[in-house]
Amino acid sequence: MSEPTSSFDSRASEYLDKMVSGLIADGNIADPRWQAAFRAVPRHLFVPRFYRNDQEGSSIVELASGDHWISAVYSDIHLVTTEDVRSSSTAPSLMASMLQALELVGDERVLEIGTGTGYNAALLSERLGPDQVVSVDIDPDLVAQARERLEVAGYRPFVAVADGVNGYPDAGPYDAVIATCRLDYIPPAWLQQLRPSGVIVAPLGAGVAVLRKSATGDEAAGEFLPAAAYFMPLRHQAEPTAVGELIQIALNGAGVRRPYRFDTSMYRDNEARFWLDLTNPDVRAMTVDGVSVVIRPDGSWARLADALVVQGGPGAVWDDVEAAHGDWLAAGRPSRAQYRLRITDAGQDVFLAGRSGPTYRLMPLPD
Ligand SMILES: C[S@@+](CC[C@H](N)C(=O)[O-])C[C@H]1O[C@@H](n2cnc3c(N)ncnc32)[C@H](O)[C@@H]1O
Numbered sequence: 001m002s003e004p005t006s007s008f009d010s011r012a013s014e015y016l017d018k019m020v021s022g023l024i025a026d027g028n029i030a031d032p033r034w035q036a037a038f039r040a041v042p043r044h045l046f047v048p049r050f051y052r053n054d055q056e057g058s059s060i061v062e063l064a065s066g067d068h069w070i071s072a073v074y075s076d077i078h079l080v081t082t083e084d085v086r087s088s089s090t091a092p093s094l095m096a097s098m099l100q101a102l103e104l105v106g107d108e109r110v111l112e113i114g115t116g117t118g119y120n121a122a123l124l125s126e127r128l129g130p131d132q133v134v135s136v137d138i139d140p141d142l143v144a145q146a147r148e149r150l151e152v153a154g155y156r157p158f159v160a161v162a163d164g165v166n167g168y169p170d171a172g173p174y175d176a177v178i179a180t181c182r183l184d185y186i187p188p189a190w191l192q193q194l195r196p197s198g199v200i201v202a203p204l205g206a207g208v209a210v211l212r213k214s215a216t217g218d219e220a221a222g223e224f225l226p227a228a229a230y231f232m233p234l235r236h237q238a239e240p241t242a243v244g245e246l247i248q249i250a251l252n253g254a255g256v257r258r259p260y261r262f263d264t265s266m267y268r269d270n271e272a273r274f275w276l277d278l279t280n281p282d283v284r285a286m287t288v289d290g291v292s293v294v295i296r297p298d299g300s301w302a303r304l305a306d307a308l309v310v311q312g313g314p315g316a317v318w319d320d321v322e323a324a325h326g327d328w329l330a331a332g333r334p335s336r337a338q339y340r341l342r343i344t345d346a347g348q349d350v351f352l353a354g355r356s357g358p359t360y361r362l363m364p365l366p367d
Contacts, residue, residue, distance in 0.1 A: 008065070012044050015074035019043075019092065023076060028093040031100050037126040038096065043073050045153045046119035046146075047089050050079035059083055087116045087142055088232065090180055094208075095120055097225055098178060099127075101201045101210045108132060108175035111193070113164030113202075113234075118146030118155075120180060125155040133157035134171045136164050138235050165234060167193040174198060182231040184281040185348050185362040186211065191220055203231040204362075205277035206270070207336045211343065220343040223353075224336045228270045243295065247286075250293045250301035255312030261322050263304050264292040272328055274336045278350055279324040279360050283317060294318060327358040 020029070020038045029035050048064040050072065061083070062069045072079065078091040090098075099120075102110070110124055115137035124133045137143050140161045147159050162168055164179065165187045172193035179202035186209070190200055196217040201210050208229045211222035264285045266272045276283070285294045292304040300313035309318045328334070331352060340353045341362075348362040 012042060012070060012074075015044075015070055016042055019074040019076065023093055023096060026093070028076075029096045029100070033104075033106070033127060034096060034100055034123075037099075037123050038092065040126050041119065041122045041155075042153065043089070043092070043119055044070060046117040046122065046149050047073050047079055047081060048149075050081055050089070051083055051085075052080070081117055082142075086139065086232070086235075087137075089117045089119055090231070094227060094229055095123070095180075097227060098180075098201050098208055099123060101208070101225060102176045102178060102199050104128065104176065109173075110134070110176045110178060111168055111172065111174045111190075112136070112178050112180070113167075113190075114180035115143055115146045115159055116180060117142075118150045118153075118159070120178070121146065121157045121159065122150055122153055122155045124178075125150075125157045130156040130158075134168055134174070135159045136162040136168050138163050163236065165189065165236060169193055176200070177202070179203060179234075180231060181234045183234050186220075186343060191343065194220075203229050204341075205281060206230055206274045207278075207339075209341055211341060218344070222341050224274075224339055224341070226335070226337045228274070228336075243284075246295045246299065246301055247288055247293055249312070250295055250303050251288060251291060253301060253303075253310070253312045255301070255310045256316070257308055257310045259307055260304055260309040260318065262325050264294065266325050271333060271335045272325060274339075275328040275334075275358070276321060276324055278362070279327075279358075280317075280321055283321060285321075294321065324358075331355075331358055 023029050024035055029038060050062050051059050054060050076091050076093045079089045081087050081089055109132045112121055112135040115121055115135040121133055121135040135157055143159055143161045158171060167189040173195045174193055175195055176199045177190045177194060182203045186200060194213050196213055196215050198213045206228055207224040209222060209224055211220045213220045267285050282296050283294060294302040294317055296317045298314050300315040300317040302309050302311035302318035311318045334352055338352055339350050342349050349359055351359040
């Protein structure tokens with residue numbers, strides 16, 4: 001990057017320096033090569049505005065140049081970058097742990113799924129050079145903006161509009177794939193486009209999976225980073241439009257009534273939630289008008305109040321969530337670092353390392 005040319009640039013560079021020093025002091029960027037990359041890429045060029053909620057829950061935009069804007073951009077926080085919350089810039093500490101988990105040497109070719117602001121693509125380009133980085137986003141407007149910002153910042157990775165579930169075969173194969181949107185399973189196309197011994201780092205449920213393809217290329221295995229991670233979903237897996245209607249049915253429907261074993265507070269425990277999100281990825285639990293409501297895109301619903309659950313629709317969603325939570329408790333409340341992930345031609349399985357306990361198949365493959 002060029003030297004600061006104005007008092008604003010020099011103020012931004014002080015903020016950047018302070019943020020990176022803080023990330024290093026807190027042990028979030030141990031690798032000196034990533035320390036240098038974070039120092040070189042100015043986050044503010046990629047987040048010229050962000051949105052936050054005020055105390056009443058209304059959206060407020062923070063525009064470039066305000067003091068609040070620059071200090072937030074150089075804080076270790078995640079920033080929502082579109083008013084409809086379809087994209088965001090991930091918290092830098094989480095970005096750093098995901099980038100370091102790629103274990104790059106420096107000559108790898110990397111595919112990023114979820115270009116968003118372009119900041120992560122810039123960090124990868126700083127580390128690997130422009131010809132080695134391919135980044136795709138499903139949203140054409142975001143891709144156009146990211147291209148402009150990358151250009152201004154002096155980076156030229158290959159950025160394309162594409163549905164990341166298909167990877168990006170035209171520019172592969174890759175040594176690594178990094179995703180910054182949440183998945184329910186690892187798309188088979190990523191494994192096909194990954195070289196033997198290549199790495200995938202991807203948010204899975206409420207965690208980040210780190211997988212290495214075998215040298216023979218016939219399976220991939222890995223684990224989860226210890227930190228919680230709540231990414232936006234890969235968009236085709238996002239909720240259908242009938243959500244509002246389903247919430248109303250859940251609030252008022254006459255379904256089957258019984259005492260509940262567990263209430264929705266289990267979702268507030270990060271480790272319990274990890275298992276619940278993996279095993280029941282489509283379930284959404286929320287509070288509406290003081291009532292706990294649970295819905296699933298298949299039209300199943302439940303509401304919990306006064307020690308009773310009332311549920312209806314095609315499936316018994318609360319039975320499924322309680323069963324998963326019961327499995328987690330019976331296994332001794334494992335944390336995400338204890339799980340392993342194995343992908344073969346037979347399917348994608350999550351299980352507890354070295355122990356008997358719940359096993360979950362993420363994506364059963366057809367016979
Ligand atoms: C958390 S943001 C990405 C943050 C980004 N890496 C950055 O540095 O700013 C997640 C992004 O995933 C994108 N996305 C969602 N579904 C996608 C899909 N099916 N294929 C590609 N990108 C997708 C969204 O448009 C959004 O920009």
